[in-house]
Amino acid sequence: MDEKRRISLERASKLNEEIEDFLAFKDEFLRKTSEIRDVLSSKHKEELMDYFGADENDWNDWHWQLHNRISSVSLLSKFIKLSDEQYKMFEEISKKYRWATTPYYLSLMDYEDMSYPINMMALPTAAENDTSGELDPMSEEYTNPAPCITRRYPNRLIINVTSSCAMFCRHCQRRRRIGESDRIESEENIEAAIEYIRNTREIRDVLITGGDPLMLPDEMLEKIISRVRQIPHVEIIRIGSRLPVTMPQRITKELCDMLKKYHPLFMNVQFNHPGELTKDAVAACERIVDAGIPMGNQMVFLKGINNDKYIVQLLNEGLLKARVRPYYIFHPKQVMGTRHFEITVEEGLKIMKYLRGHTSGLAIPQYILNAPGGLGKIPLLPNYIIESDEEHIVLHTWEDREVEIIY
Template sequence: MHIYPNKGRLVSREARREMALQRAAELKARIIDYLDAREAIPSGLEAAAEIEANRQRIMAYFGAGEDDWQDWRWQLQHRITSVAVLEELVPLTEAEKEAIKRVERTYRWAVSPYYLSLMGKDAACPIRRQALPSAAELEDNTGVLDPMDEELTSPAPAITRRYPDRLIINVTNQCAMYCRHCQRRRNIGEVDRGRSRRELEQALEYIRRNEEIRDVLITGGDALMLSDAMIDWLLTELDNIPHVEIKRLGTRVPVTLPQRITPALCRVLAKHPPIYLNTQFNHPREVTAAAKAACDRLVQAGVVLGNQAVLLKGINNHPFIMRKLNQELLKIRVRPYYIFHAKPVKGTTHFITSIDEGVEIMEKLRGYTSGLAVPTYIINAPHGLGKTPILPQYVLARNDNQVVLRTWEKRTLFYPNLGCQKEQAEA
């Protein structure tokens, strides 16, 4: 018999194994509810047959071939922007059609054929809710156009600066699709417009003059709506600024227009390491074979991928949806980075959840899935005051001798504060 000391007791090997089996059974019981529920949350990979049927129907409507579908410029040229076309491709009630017609008088909308192909028939489909206008956009009496006060944090053309060592260059107002929860819908006009070369040169000059800037995020709109040549020029200019250490791209095209991630674009990006690309998958259904292929190309080009989901009512405000999303993202080599609490942007506040829901989602991620699948839950402080992490309370009390901790299973334990005790002894 093999024995070992355990809390002052001698325990046989057989007893140790029995204890381990009991603990394993206890852990398994904690995840059974998710295992049962996840089948009802199909990813885009799991819904491939339905999505392919949608794709074929959309291609037939436009008289398009495979080469057309895979051409991102064709996708942009054939964005759905009218109810007349939309109702030929997805089922719409009279109330839905009327709502879209009323909303489009105030807020622009456009959906790429690709993203439309992900859409289910149910009115509650998470793709549909992100892409198609609803009457709730006109019923918003609490939202504001610019809750982040970006106009007041722009010290130079195209620049937004909220932090000591990093800033944003806003390069365009164009996106592949105009998400209904967009935080910058005030910039979306009837014309897609990129920043002028002069404005971008002024932004670059501001960066050159401020040597503390080591991290530059290129966004918009969508950074990858720029041409390959413009992206190459801008990244080259940033490479030539000695104190700029990393470049980041903010883009949703891996989700809404994966055809944009061409071999030619990837060759451009491969020339300019280190590049970090943050995208925005909000639901597992967006994780498709096409999105995976786009992410594979980016990874092979040396681009580091992260995801910044937005917590959206009726789309992903459930712990199991967010857990599956993050697990699906890791499978395509996209690291969950942030979950953003939705901002009170005018026309979008029907998407805002309670903060309690966000904290509950974080409670059901930590410990229940790998740490790689646990992003940081963020509230963007109003008036451009920056990102504030919101966490469940794990430290219940502390003093110089010990810390009272709550584990992910909500067990309370006392942990010795040894470093503080040693400092006191040495003093």
């Protein structure tokens, strides 16, 4: 064996060792997750269909899913056994912050363990009583030059077309707008927003969001998208939706056929945990991608859900298999009632540093902190530069080896 091959083999064997812990974690984690995500969820689905007297066609109909949302403690307790204390706490929190989950998302939960990430994202906890933080840390009220519009950048903006969502995520950073009511913006307001875009030639990129814009019926959504598309200076349209995750039944062939008439169109979703990557959710993403719509994922770092390097890696690698590109990881904002999900930037950076070198670049999103006051996105990067001047730069690699480049 020549020397070069010997060195390469030695290096390859070290690289294998480097990933052994992750592979052991992956086997165990996927075994447990698939027990709940794939096996238990089918049992839960049968029970839920039985309870509602529904069949497979009903279950696969998004209108049925919406109509049968679970939003009362008494109904929830028919499926998940709640202690008296939990029952009381759920009732108390319900008065403060609305909650609801689709039957589909409920079927993904672990009925025995309230600390399972899917449960945590959908069901209230006593920690929501904490009154620290703000309801509008992004000062959206001050970046609102026309009805339904949020504008923070020179050439792109957001239209919020509705405050409705299929479920009310406990970590929602827009609690101020979401959950109080299911309100679709009036035609008059949407018209004023479109008029603003038409009169602002600087805007080339429009993000349609909410709430969740896919809560609108196809015709209403098409009316908005087609009118934005007619504006000559709008180059791209983006849709922000969590429905592929919380109610994948919404991603119908009809919806995809409608959307693909308005390219270039992009869609961003929010998967936060591998337990959300079910067969139904993956199939929904594939229908969107097959319609020629590139998909990106915007995860939020959430304590107890995904503040773990291996979970983020598994999620991102799973997303790539579903043809969804991990696009952003958001640092959680200091929103009242969600502070129990916060992590430190330090912790987030450690996870980002781990990802580099341990997974494909395609599975490494940008870590973003939204500046308070609506001042825009700040990318957060682990620091790889040790020192730098006119003559040289010293850096460290993903393995923490020091390298120097002399100019």
